[in-house]
Amino acid sequence: MNNSRRSFFRGLITIAGVAAADRASADQMTHPMPAPANPGQVPPVTGATAAGTVVPVVTPDLPRLPFEIVGGVKVFNLRAEPVKTEFLPGRPVDAWGFNGSVPGPTIEVNEGDRVRIILENRLPEMFAPHWHGLEVPSNMDGVPGISQPPIKPGESHTYEFTLHQNGTFFYHSHMPMQEMMGMIGLFVVHPAKPHAPRVDRDFGLILQGWAILPNNTVPNTLAMEFNWLTFNGKSGPATTPLVVKRGERVRIRLVNLGMDHHPIHLHGHQFHVTGTEAGRAKGPFTMAENTVIVGVAQARDIEFDAKYVGDWMLHCHLPHHMMNQMVSMVGPMMVPPKGAPMPGHEGHVMPGQDPSKVPGFPQDMWMPMDELAGRKPEILGLPEQWTGAMMGMMTLVRVVEPELFDRIERLRAEAAKRTEGSR
Ligand SMILES: [Cu+2]
Numbered sequence: 514m515n516n517s518r519r520s521f522f523r524g525l526i527t528i529a530g531v532a533a534a535d536r537a538s539a540d541q542m543t544h545p546m547p548a549p550a551n552p553g554q555v556p557p558v559t560g561a562t563a564a565g566t567v568v569p570v571v572t573p574d575l576p577r578l579p580f581e582i583v584g585g586v587k588v589f590n591l592r593a594e595p596v597k598t599e600f601l602p603g604r605p606v607d608a609w610g611f612n613g614s615v616p617g618p619t620i621e622v623n624e625g626d627r628v629r630i631i632l633e634n635r636l637p638e639m640f641a642p643h644w645h646g647l648e649v650p651s652n653m654d655g656v657p658g659i660s661q662p663p664i665k666p667g668e669s670h671t672y673e674f675t676l677h678q679n680g681t682f683f684y685h686s687h688m689p690m691q692e693m694m695g696m697i698g699l700f701v702v703h704p705a706k707p708h709a710p711r712v713d714r715d716f717g718l719i720l721q722g723w724a725i726l727p728n729n730t731v732p733n734t735l736a737m738e739f740n741w742l743t744f745n746g747k748s749g750p751a752t753t754p755l756v757v758k759r760g761e762r763v764r765i766r767l768v769n770l771g772m773d774h775h776p777i778h779l780h781g782h783q784f785h786v787t788g789t790e791a792g793r794a795k796g797p798f799t800m801a802e803n804t805v806i807v808g809v810a811q812a813r814d815i816e817f818d819a820k821y822v823g824d825w826m827l828h829c830h831l832p833h834h835m836m837n838q839m840v841s842m843v844g845p846m847m848v849p850p851k852g853a854p855m856p857g858h859e860g861h862v863m864p865g866q867d868p869s870k871v872p873g874f875p876q877d878m879w880m881p882m883d884e885l886a887g888r889k890p891e892i893l894g895l896p897e898q899w900t901g902a903m904m905g906m907m908t909l910v911r912v913v914e915p916e917l918f919d920r921i922e923r924l925r926a927e928a929a930k931r932t933e934g935s936r
Contacts, residue, residue: 567703570621570766572717573753573891573908574745575699578618586627586673589620593642593686593696594635600741600748601837602885606723607730608746609636609686609694615746616719617684617698624679624705630672632664639663640691641670644700645810646682646790649674656687679704680792681717681766681812693734695721695746697770708793712816713761718744720769720777720807720829720906727840739773740839742829742906748837749907750886750900755827756911757819758918763910764816765827769807775834775906778804779817780825782910788814804830819912824895828907836878837904878902890924893917 580587596610611617622628634640641663643655653674657663664670679702686696699717721743724736744752757763764787767777785798786805790812798816807813833839868874881898892899894917895909903909913921 567623567707568712568715570619570699570701570703570715570717571755572619572699572719572745573755574747574751575616575717575719576612576614576618578612578620578698580628583629586629587622588629588631590631590633591617591642591684592633592635593640596695598695598746599751600723600743600746601751601882602887604748604838605730606725606732606741608732609691609696611696611698614698615695616721617696619699619701619717620684621699621701621703622676623703624676626702627675628673631669632672633669634664634666636691637666639665639688640696641687642672642684643687644672644674644682644684646678646680646792646812647674647676647700648678655684676702678702678792680788681768681790681814682792683719683768683770683812685770690734692770693723693772694732695723697721697768699766699768701766702792704793708787710762712764714755714757715764715766716755717766718768718908719746720744720767720771720775721746722771722773722834727838737772738839739771741837742834744906744908748905749828749835749903750882752903752908753889754824754891754909754911756891756913756918756921758915759819759822759912761819762816763819764814765910766812766814767805767807768812769809771809773831773834774806774808775829776804776806776831777813777827778830779815779827779910781821781823781912782817782819782825784815784817786813787816788812819910822912822914824899825910825912826907827910829905833905835905835907878904880904890921890928893921893924 578589578591580589592612594609594611596608596613596615598606598608598615600606608615632642639657641655641657641661644653651660653672654660655672661670682700682702684698684700686692697719699719701717722739723741723743724733724739725731725741726733741748747753755765769775783801783803785801786794787798788794790810805813805815828835879901881901883898883900886892886900
């Protein structure tokens with residue numbers, strides 16, 4: 514990051530931070546307890562998997578799409594529409610998504626289910642949804658002009674098929690520019706018989722890159738450089754940590770739709786890739802890894818035993834994907850004059866050293882923004898300034914002792930109850 518870009522970003526963060534802090538204190542007056550991070554994280558009382566033998570998938574910061582059973586068919590209603598969202602509090606974005614969410618809500622079903630998806634197009638232009646990786650009849654494939662006429666604005670189209678596969682799939686617009694506005698959602702199909710070894714926790718993350726210029730809210734879908742990187746529509750530190758209990762077996766489903774491939778790295782543990790966008794891979798899984806490239810249009814399921822207690826980073830390892838608001842600035846490169854240290858760099862220079870004589874200074878990206886992360890239960894117990902280096906496509910896998918896990922679960926259940934009560 515060059516000097517002017519970085520100092521500009523510092524300014525932005527300060528402004529955003531002040532605005533967010535105001536909002537946060539206003540929030541705290543009306544909601545004294547931590548707000549629910551994600552109503553979709555709470556397992557459904559009734560739903561695809563409530564009575565089943567599989568663990569429900571948790572998609573942090575994204576809801577689950579509800580359904581009704583009509584004549585043995587699971588019926589879903591999906592609306593393609595413009596969505597106002599925030600990657601971080603104070604960073605508004607005008608994206609496109611589904612049912613008020615970007616990415617769209619997670620469709621979660623079981624192998625063997627018959628599903629009917631009624632798709633309403635509330636976009637100002639034509640659209641059709643493709644079911645990526647699913648083996649469906651050609652006229653259900655969602656390719657405008659080939660397998661069906663495009664769905665015109667204001668019109669609906671019904672898709673119906675039986676799921677004979679299991680694994681991590683997704684739905685997305687089959688129009689590339691609409692994809693870059695955010696139009697994707699997870700489509701998880703649980704196996705009829707759980708895979709061995711069983712997992713105790715199952716998570717899903719959608720990886721996206723965005724080009725949004727300063728003072729702008731609309732993604733530039735023609736761009737080839739991306740300055741915002743998100744997991745499930747949030748940038749660090751607004752991504753909600755994945756909380757697991759020590760000793761549990763964990764699956765994380767990673768899906769990428771964008772212009773870049775993302776090497777996703779997990780700290781502290783080794784994992785195996787157990788599935789792709791084609792479903793479950795064939796075991797035994799012998800190659801241990803801690804970094805997996807999730808290419809565009811690919812899904813990668815990773816599984817590991819959460820052996821080690823700690824707050825472990827899970828992030829894209831491309832250096833620029835570990836940042837927020839990466840933009841080049843017009844104008845002279847900034848060189849800090851002697852005797853005028855840059856804000857945030859006091860004490861970073863060896864005594865007697867002139868920072869303006871050190872080529873490349875500054876480079877650190879330490880920007881604590883705890884106030885932007887909110888007060889959700891999943892961050893309980895993290896140290897102060899934990900957000901200092903949490904940016905971009907980055908979250909935490911928190912492997913915690915049972916006692917802390919139960920406390921977090923209790924807070925989440927209480928928050929979910931309050932959300933229910935306020936409806
Ligand atoms: Cu990346």
